[in-house]
Amino acid sequence: MKKALVCGAGGFIGGHLVKRLKSEGFWVRGADIKPHDFSAPPWDEFLLGDLRDQAFCKKVVDTQFDEIYQLAADMGGAGYIFTGENDADVMHNSALINLNIVDLAHKFKARKIFYSSSACIYPEYNQLDPENPKCSEDSALPAHPDSEYGWEKLFSERLFLSYKRNYGLDVRVARFHNIFGPEGTWRGGKEKAPAAVCRKIAEVNANETIEIWGDGKQTRSFLYIDECLDGIRKFMDSSFNGPVNIGSEEMVSINQLAEYIMEIAGKKVQIKHIPGPQGVRGRKSDNALIFEKVKWKPSKPLKDGLRSTYQWINEQVKQISVKH
Numbered sequence: 001m002k003k004a005l006v007c008g009a010g011g012f013i014g015g016h017l018v019k020r021l022k023s024e025g026f027w028v029r030g031a032d033i034k035p036h037d038f039s040a041p042p043w044d045e046f047l048l049g050d051l052r053d054q055a056f057c058k059k060v061v062d063t064q065f066d067e068i069y070q071l072a073a074d075m076g077g078a079g080y081i082f083t084g085e086n087d088a089d090v091m092h093n094s095a096l097i098n099l100n101i102v103d104l105a106h107k108f109k110a111r112k113i114f115y116s117s118s119a120c121i122y123p124e125y126n127q128l129d130p131e132n133p134k135c136s137e138d139s140a141l142p143a144h145p146d147s148e149y150g151w152e153k154l155f156s157e158r159l160f161l162s163y164k165r166n167y168g169l170d171v172r173v174a175r176f177h178n179i180f181g182p183e184g185t186w187r188g189g190k191e192k193a194p195a196a197v198c199r200k201i202a203e204v205n206a207n208e209t210i211e212i213w214g215d216g217k218q219t220r221s222f223l224y225i226d227e228c229l230d231g232i233r234k235f236m237d238s239s240f241n242g243p244v245n246i247g248s249e250e251m252v253s254i255n256q257l258a259e260y261i262m263e264i265a266g267k268k269v270q271i272k273h274i275p276g277p278q279g280v281r282g283r284k285s286d287n288a289l290i291f292e293k294v295k296w297k298p299s300k301p302l303k304d305g306l307r308s309t310y311q312w313i314n315e316q317v318k319q320i321s322v323k324h
């Protein structure tokens with residue numbers, strides 16, 4: 001039986017990935033600083049601890065894994081990574097985790113290791129026009145990410161690729177573009193746009209008002225979690241090292257996203273635009289390279305994923321209001 005390790009298994013993508021790997025027959029060890037917030041992923045073993053701590057990492061990577069997925073990071077949505085207030089933590093915490101895990105993967109001869117980078121590594125100067133952002137993999141340099149989160153990801157991509165060049169570690173580096181779905185952070189300050197907008201709409205009655213940061217004309221593309229898992233697994237099974245985008249090419253403005261969610265919720269609400277952290281003006285995945293190398297592209301429209309995400313967040317909102 002193949003053995004996999006998921007670092008960050010208590011998180012959104014990690015929890016779903018554990019389920020996927022189990023359904024494919026892997027033996028799975030998960031590791032995270034916290035248990036999963038919303039479900040009990042079916043891992044065979046879960047180690048609770050701090051991956052910044054080398055001693056803990058040595059317990060987590062103590063054998064040769066067939067596949068390691070390094071997803072653990074200090075991360076959040078715009079309200080966490082673009083305010084500047086968490087920059088030192090984001091850089092320090094995530095860099096330490098990556099330094100620890102990649103080195104142990106090399107020492108214990110992991111057969112393959114996946115690293116989740118981000119679209120946030122792309123230079124701000126290519127993402128000023130909301131209708132025409134450029135995010136092809138070869139546009140990453142000269143580097144000018146708009147957040148320290150992006151700079152750390154860029155450093156760590158290069159770290160993983162250095163282990164490939166110098167030690168032959170078989171790495172896969174993917175740049176995720178806004179992954180969303182049920183069982184992701186939906187409140188508390190670390191949530192991302194789709195979850196935040198679903199929550200805001202779920203919390204109000206028809207014709208009431210919700211707030212959106214900025215003018216809402218900023219654009220993004222959002223990828224549903226199941227599609228993301230398909231992309232990760234196909235990429236892992238390919239012989240391509242990356243870096244490669246894993247995202248959707250269906251670009252919408254945040255105002256359009258809110259309209260879609262209102263339609264799904266069956267309620268029309270008013271939008272009040274307020275100042276707030278937004279990130280770049282436009283961003284969309286460019287899937288040419290992943291399609292060429294891995295033959296993967298998303299298969300479903302954004303609205304499909306929003307439907308199940310809204311349903312799940314609406315349930316969470318209802319449960320909380322019952323408790324209060």
Ligand code: NAD
Binds near residue numbers: 012070
């Ligand atoms: P998440 O925050 O739900 O998961 C990250 C997990 O890492 C959390 O469970 C957290 O507890 C864990 N973690 C953080 N610090 C740790 C530490 N010191 N020790 C042990 N565990 C620690 O985020 P996610 O959305 O599941 O993202 C997974 C990965 O994908 C991250 O590396 C993230 O940067 C990357 N990514 C995600 C998106 C997205 O849209 N969700 C986009 C780009 C990149």
